[in-house]
Amino acid sequence: MTSKTLPLFVSLITILTVASAAAQAQSRRRVTLQASVPYEFVLGNRTLPAGTYVFEMATGSPRSTDGAGVLIVHNYERRLYVAVATGVENDVNVHPSPKLVFVREGDRVYLSKVWRQGEIAGLSVHIPAGDGDHIEESGVLTLDANTSGEM
Numbered sequence: 001m002t003s004k005t006l007p008l009f010v011s012l013i014t015i016l017t018v019a020s021a022a023a024q025a026q027s028r029r030r031v032t033l034q035a036s037v038p039y040e041f042v043l044g045n046r047t048l049p050a051g052t053y054v055f056e057m058a059t060g061s062p063r064s065t066d067g068a069g070v071l072i073v074h075n076y077e078r079r080l081y082v083a084v085a086t087g088v089e090n091d092v093n094v095h096p097s098p099k100l101v102f103v104r105e106g107d108r109v110y111l112s113k114v115w116r117q118g119e120i121a122g123l124s125v126h127i128p129a130g131d132g133d134h135i136e137e138s139g140v141l142t143l144d145a146n147t148s149g150e151m
Contacts, residue, residue, distance in 0.1 A: 031057040031116055033098045033145035041102055041109040043073055044084040051075050055114055062088040062121040069123045071114060089113060089124035098145040105139060117147060
C-alpha cells in the first residue's frame, strides 16, 4: 500500500466497524413491560411498595444462548428505580403473553422471572441465599404485563 491509500483503508475499516456495532446495538433494543403489582415485593436488596411499575429489559429481549441480562424497574409516581443483574432462563414453551413471576415465602414476595411474549428465554432474578429455598407451588404468583417496547 502506498502512503496515500493507507489512511483511506484505515478510514474504511473504521467506518465498517462502527456501522457493524450500530447495527448490532439496534437489534438489541430495550424491551419494557408495564404491570400493576398489587403487593409489596423484594427486588435485589430493596423492598418496593405495591404500585404500577415499568420493567425494562435493558439488554434487550434475552436469547436462549445469553448468560446474563439487566433488569431496570421504575415506579414513576414514587420516583423509585432499581437495576439488577439477572440470569437468563429458558422455558420449554413460548410464552403467549408477557408475564411477571413472583414467589412468596412467608410474608415476603420476591420478583423471580420476567417473560416477554413470544419468547422461550426470560430474565431470572436472583433470590438472596436462605430465602426462597422451600417455595411451594402455591407460593408462585403470576401477573400479566403489557408490552410497551419492542425488540
